[in-house]
Amino acid sequence: xxDPPLVSVIIPVYNxxxxxxxxxxxxxxQSYPSLEVIIIDDASTDGSDRVIAGFSGDxxxxxxxxxxxxxxxxxxNVGIREAKxxxxxxxxxxxxxxxxxxxxxxxxxxENPGAAFAYCRVNLMDPRGRKKPRRNDRIFYxxxxxxxxxxxxxxxxxxxxxxxxxxRKSCAEEAGLYDPELxxxxxxxxxxxxxxxxxxxxxxxxxANYRVHQANVSMRRSREGDKERxxxxxxxxxxxREGLPGSLAxxxxxxxxxxxxxxxxxxxxxRDYPAMRRLxxxxxxxxxxxxxxxxxxxxxxxxxxxxx
Numbered sequence: 045x046x047d048p049p050l051v052s053v054i055i056p057v058y059n060x061x062x063x064x065x066x067x068x069x070x071x072x073x074q075s076y077p078s079l080e081v082i083i084i085d086d087a088s089t090d091g092s093d094r095v096i097a098g099f100s101g102d103x104x105x106x107x108x109x110x111x112x113x114x115x116x117x118x119x120x121n122v123g124i125r126e127a128k129x130x131x132x133x134x135x136x137x138x139x140x141x142x143x144x145x146x147x148x149x150x151x152x153x154x155e156n157p158g159a160a161f162a163y164c165r166v167n168l169m170d171p172r173g174r175k176k177p178r179r180n181d182r183i184f185y186x187x188x189x190x191x192x193x194x195x196x197x198x199x200x201x202x203x204x205x206x207x208x209x210x211x212r213k214s215c216a217e218e219a220g221l222y223d224p225e226l227x228x229x230x231x232x233x234x235x236x237x238x239x240x241x242x243x244x245x246x247x248x249x250x251x252a253n254y255r256v257h258q259a260n261v262s263m264r265r266s267r268e269g270d271k272e273r274x275x276x277x278x279x280x281x282x283x284x285r286e287g288l289p290g291s292l293a294x295x296x297x298x299x300x301x302x303x304x305x306x307x308x309x310x311x312x313x314x315r316d317y318p319a320m321r322r323l324x325x326x327x328x329x330x331x332x333x334x335x336x337x338x339x340x341x342x343x344x345x346x347x348x349x350x351x352x
Contacts, residue, residue: 048078049154051146051210052127056119057096057137058086063255064095064137066173070253071135072104076146082126085109086119092137117222117230124213124221131210138255139207140169145251149210152245156190160215160242161235163204169253177250180339189246194239195292198282199299201275201306202232208252215242228265229274236282266310272323275303301330309343317352 053071057064064083071081083096087110099105108126110119124132131150135141145164152162165183167175182203184196196203209231219237222230238244265271282288283296292299308323324347327336337344346352 048076049130049150050128051076051079051150052123052129052132052213053079053081053146054120054123054127054132054134055081055083055137056086056116056123056134057083057088057092058113059088059090059092060137061088061090061092061095062138064092065098067135067137067140068095068099068105070140070142072099072102073143074141074146075143076150079104079146080128081105082123083107084119084123086115087111087113115227117226118224120230121221121224124216127213130213132213132216133210134206136207138257140173140253140255141207142167142251142253144249146210148247148249148251149245152188152190152247153210153212156243156245158243159190159212159245160219160238161209161211162245162247163209164247164249164251166205166208167250167253169255171255171257173255175253178254183246185246185248188248191243192239193244193246194236195289197232197235197239197244198279198292199295199302201299201303202229202235204231204235205252205254206231207254211238226274228270229278232275233278236278266307267314267316269319271310272307272319275307276300279303297330298333298336301327301333301336304330305337305340305343309340312343312346317346320346320352 055067055071068081081104083105085092085096096107120134131153133146149162149164153159165181166178168178169175182200215238219234223233226233279300304323304327308320308327311320311323
């Protein structure tokens, strides 16, 4: 038997000392035997360095520190360039994995050597670590699957959580890694570039845990307006390219409306109600199909609330 391929687990951290140890422990507890863990401190100021030092005795763990805060995409690229593995997986410092995560996703990639990356379903996790399966995701496969998923990745405004993936490093390098100018949607951008050229594998199991809390990076980006700016920038780029499948071209208004609703919902979560109403209005400009709005019940309730 040949040795299993090495997987490089990259854990970037910026001021997430409270959760970091849980993330690292979940990586080191993987049933998959061949891994390295690269922790990158993105110039934290909250004592994350002391948490990282607690893992210094494990030979599987390497630690780096950026001299200045580089933000997500640049830090991911630092980790990939340091990685020695055939595959890499990025685990946010406030998220975690189930013990069989790497084993299942690497198996999917080994069984499908043309696939650029594999992903799985996600549990939602509260700040105390209590989990429940995310039932309202946008994954419509009810079994393991590998194939062309580009249209779904466009149509559903990135249904693939970043920390629920294992990526074939050579494919990411060929695609140019993460766009350093993106402070959010950097994962969606890479999935789009990879899925244009390669099949994608899906594992129908709940193996990754996404922690929901107010200091979450995605919430911060919503408050700052980056989510709105970059989602529409990427969609504009997709629809400006030649050779777009006709099925997507015919759904353009519906897809833009869904993007507006997603951003409006993000503004609702961070209680930016003027921005929420503005994006909901943009959605109506694109499409008034009632079926499009049904999944956004909390958003619709907030729009009807006169206090918002």
